[in-house]
Amino acid sequence: MPTTLGQNQYGKAGTRVVRITRDGAVHHIKDLNVSVSLSGDMDDVHYSGSNANVLTTDTTKNTVFAFAKKHGIDSAEQFGIHLARHFVTSQASIHRARVRIEEYAWQRIETSDPQAAKKHSFVREGRETRLAQVTYDGDRWEVVSGLKDLTVLNSTDSEFHGYIKDEYTTLPETRDRVLATRVAGRWRFNWTDDAAETPDWQTSYEETRRHLLQAFAETYSLSLQQTMYQMGARIIDHRSEIDEVRFSLPNQHHFLVDLEPFGLDNDTAEGAVYFAADRPYGLIEATVLRDGCEARIPVDLTNL
Numbered sequence: 001m002p003t004t005l006g007q008n009q010y011g012k013a014g015t016r017v018v019r020i021t022r023d024g025a026v027h028h029i030k031d032l033n034v035s036v037s038l039s040g041d042m043d044d045v046h047y048s049g050s051n052a053n054v055l056t057t058d059t060t061k062n063t064v065f066a067f068a069k070k071h072g073i074d075s076a077e078q079f080g081i082h083l084a085r086h087f088v089t090s091q092a093s094i095h096r097a098r099v100r101i102e103e104y105a106w107q108r109i110e111t112s113d114p115q116a117a118k119k120h121s122f123v124r125e126g127r128e129t130r131l132a133q134v135t136y137d138g139d140r141w142e143v144v145s146g147l148k149d150l151t152v153l154n155s156t157d158s159e160f161h162g163y164i165k166d167e168y169t170t171l172p173e174t175r176d177r178v179l180a181t182r183v184a185g186r187w188r189f190n191w192t193d194d195a196a197e198t199p200d201w202q203t204s205y206e207e208t209r210r211h212l213l214q215a216f217a218e219t220y221s222l223s224l225q226q227t228m229y230q231m232g233a234r235i236i237d238h239r240s241e242i243d244e245v246r247f248s249l250p251n252q253h254h255f256l257v258d259l260e261p262f263g264l265d266n267d268t269a270e271g272a273v274y275f276a277a278d279r280p281y282g283l284i285e286a287t288v289l290r291d292g293c294e295a296r297i298p299v300d301l302t303n304l
């Protein structure tokens with residue numbers, strides 16, 4: 001049966017590029033998800049498999065990282081214009097480039113001491129989901145609150161070294177890395193209906209969230225485990241109505257992109273470009289308990 005090739009396009013979808021610019025101690029972050037679709041003289045690759053006209057999708061991805069370094073990211077629109085122009089004007093076989101960009105916005109985390117405000121700690125815009133579970137069996141009450149999808153990032157003050165090296169270890173030690181996670185947390189109240197006071201649930205949530213964020217921002221981190229423990233301990237220390245906190249924290253790895261093959265020194269004060277990997281991810285989980293209290297929050301938070 002005779003057939004003809006119809007509309008076709010190709011490219012790399014979902015390049016997660018993060019650019020961190022350092023203005024002294026004040027850091028700025030641009031976080032994009034870039035998808036490129038190219039079309040042009042692509043009959044041969046479809047009909048015969050000749051790749052002579054193909055700019056690889058891998059090159060497309062590399063170009064996104066290299067342009068983030070070279071041109072910076074003023075806006076998604078300007079970045080898209082640079083890329084689309086480059087693909088169409090640099091390759092005779094490419095006649096059309098469509099660059100789609102999602103941008104994730106970040107806010108600075110407010111710290112407890114405004115004088116010593118952390119200038120490299122961010123929370124992603126778009127509110128988290130707040131959670132509550134109430135259980136009553138006619139005798140005992142249990143109230144557990146929590147949140148999920150609260151994404152936070154420190155662009156410095158995070159190290160990771162001194163770990164076991166066995167024959168399968170390749171991870172390089174680092175004295176300065178990006179630390180980012182999407183927080184899922186639950187906290188259990190010690191309230192019972194014969195208690196003298198009922199917590200103001202709204203204030204309790206807001207304050208717990210604030211302590212969690214501030215502990216993340218203010219902990220000089222030697223591991224995500226250590227930061228997580230500080231987040232839980234700070235909540236227990238400051239919120240007498242809470243006896244137990246559990247966290248499940250995916251370590252959202254940000255890898256410095258090697259731009260040396262393109263003649264670019266990536267790790268400079270003006271800015272560094274990272275590849276934000278979404279999988280696989282480290283998953284760091286723990287419970288922090290008030291002394292003498294029992295652990296009742298399930299180990300697997302998806303069961304709550």
Ligand SMILES: O=c1[nH]c(=O)c2[nH]c(=O)[nH]c2[nH]1
Nearest residue numbers: 160171222223224225251282
């Ligand atoms: O904070 C971290 N904790 C780990 O246990 C770990 N493992 C790893 O590869 N990177 C990290 N980072």
